[in-house]
Amino acid sequence: MAKAAFSLIFLLLSFTSGSGLPVTAVDAQKTWCVAKPSSDQATLLANINYACSHADCKILQKGCPCFDPDNLMNHASVAMNLYYQSHGRNHWNCDFRNSGLIVISDPSYSNCIYA
Numbered sequence: 499m500a501k502a503a504f505s506l507i508f509l510l511l512s513f514t515s516g517s518g519l520p521v522t523a524v525d526a527q528k529t530w531c532v533a534k535p536s537s538d539q540a541t542l543l544a545n546i547n548y549a550c551s552h553a554d555c556k557i558l559q560k561g562c563p564c565f566d567p568d569n570l571m572n573h574a575s576v577a578m579n580l581y582y583q584s585h586g587r588n589h590w591n592c593d594f595r596n597s598g599l600i601v602i603s604d605p606s607y608s609n610c611i612y613a
Contacts, residue, residue, distance in 0.1 A: 531579045534598065537597040542571060555580055557576065
């Protein structure tokens, strides 16, 4: 009986994520982090500074694939995604004081590939 109870507990645990929530197909789906369109300029700049102090943002330098369009919304989205991807793709790695948005559509464009 104890062996059956242990097997049942193991089976139930294998179907939950670390958060205790059931694992779904979305958990395995590729996601990206971008800046919310409603974010103000100061927030976007703060997000770039924070993300690039914790992730390699070389692709945002002038002449690199993600420099253009040269605006805060684009640069913040790329930087925030670099941080999100390099820190484990957890929802809290895309919060940025509630200015980040997790998306399931690849935001890559031209030669700027979102990892």
